[in-house]
Amino acid sequence: MSDNEALWINQAIHGDDHAFGFLVERYQKPVFSLCYRMLGNSRDAEDAAQESFIRAYIHLKKYDPHRSFATWLLSIASHYCIDKIRKRQLPIVSMEALPDEIIADRNVPNPEAKFSEATREAMIQDLIMKLKPLDRAAVILRYWHEYSEVEIAEALNLSVSAVKSRLYRARQALAESYLALERLSIAEERRLYESPTL
Template identity: 30%
Template sequence: MQFLEDNHYIELARQGDTKAFGSLVQKHQRLVYTLALRMLKNTEEAQEAAQDTFVKVYQSLGSFEGKSKFTTWMYRVVYNECAGRLRKTKRQLTWIEDLMEKSGEPADFLDGLEILQRDERAALVKKGIELLTPAEAVVLTLFYFEELSIKEIVSITGHTESNVKVQLFRGRKHLEENLKKLSSKELIGLL
């Protein structure tokens, strides 16, 4: 389904058009669920958090001023929702979820070996991300996979710009170390 710009749906939803808000939900549900799952590490909790996020977004849509992108504002809502849930249960933040999505190319363009190599790399990156601190994992995810700017990440996480940059630097370094360790373990397992 092709979606229009978020502002189109926002204006209609503000006027009471629930179908327009439903389109916003459809357009962004995967993203909201993915972030919730990365923070909560539980599919049922992530689904509940995603639902609660959209309820809060709907209730607060009138206060969205448009100073930032809608997705940045929505990321902040889901981030706060999940952080609140984690505070309530006093669990440590952890992140999961495949960070490398399967290619959108049809299978006949890829041979079996390429598919296998891509899947192995994705699994290795996922394991490497799971070993990062939660702060590093979320910042790397938002910067590289969601392609958000440093300023948008600052807006979402509430951290300072310098803190986000430090987390990106350390996260890249730690991810590289994790991937080296994991790949050498896998090679030893093959022998």
């Protein structure tokens, strides 16, 4: 933790909103990114990220300065998103990133590359959304935030062995979903190019 950060935390504990604003400025991107990966759309991600910062501000006195502030903050955001997903109790599909809705924009430089990137992003998000909330959080922290298993365990209040087993199960599920998607896409391609039956 930088000296500035420790100072901002200390000032925010004593009611300085401006100091907490610096912390929001610094951590908005990782918190928003986590919420986006967890919830699958920008509107819910914005709401969850804002609420996570509000919760962090309210409970700032409970923060242990010996722990990483980023881990503590991402822990709050992860738990908030997990609760939100469980309350929905509905299958969650990313409405912003459905592959069918992606259209190559001819006005941008290299539209094919942009299109391919958007398709890949949509595919990743789609696969992630099929995981259980806690497994999803573990995968997001591992891949996008490069957290170790120990850090994930700390953030999600799990044991290290539980994190290992969740990551194992999540990777298995992701690989199966990916292979199923690939088989489907190959079958679709074959159907398109095969000769029509007479």
